Amino acid sequence: MSTHIVEGRFSDARVIVTGAGSGIGRATAVRLLAEGATVVATDISEPRLAALAEEFGSDRLLTFAGDVSDEDVVADVMQVADGRVTSLANVAGIMDDFLPPAEVEDAVWDRVLRVNLTAVMRLTRAVLPGMLERGTGTIVNVSSEAALRGSAAGAAYTASKHAVNGLTRSTAFFYGAKGIRCNAVAPGATMTNIQAEFRSAFAGERMAAYMQTNVPQPATAEELAAAITWLLSDDSSNVNGAVLPSDAGWSVI
Incomplete structure (x- = not known):
């Protein structure tokens, strides 16, 4: 499915996008560039960022490789952004092998919470002072269908x-x-390279039949990027604190 690019919509924007090396983050960074933004693209993978820069190289694309759950990396990203950040898209995230409560290891729990939550908090905390000084700013967090059920x-x-x-x-x-x-966008099934393998036989037994019956066809990363950029833009000026499902109706089942 194609989406409509709004040329110049972000012509005065400087946007940090995490997880920009692949999937939804990459699609968001590419769309923001197409709509005129200066994009500070971060990802854990330097080769993925290099590929992004090679394909969409521009003086409006700034990249930094590192783990944004690390406070030192957050400080480095802010330095690359040169202080003035108008918008933030917290997209980076990892899965948990579908481990149920009785089987989840401490290492998995700590890593998933650190990447999916602590990194979001730290980047939000980092951009807020400048936004408060200017009296304007937009932040979009990528949530999940798993936040709704x-x-x-x-x-x-x-x-x-x-x-x-x-x-x-x-x-x-x-x-x-x-x-x-x-605001937040809650994707359902989406075509990305995020690792989502069942490592628990019990979880597979418990969830497989339900998912086969109820989960709609996966969306493209570009469809999610369209929702994220809308919430980042002035087009959604009356929307604040919303969690927007983008899941082909999965959340209404």
């Missing part, structure tokens, strides 16, 4: 994405009156 992922991923919704609403409440909007 308990049957779409394992315990760690589900908990992390429910918490992302809470952080989104808290940010919207505290700073909406200061001109800063914060």
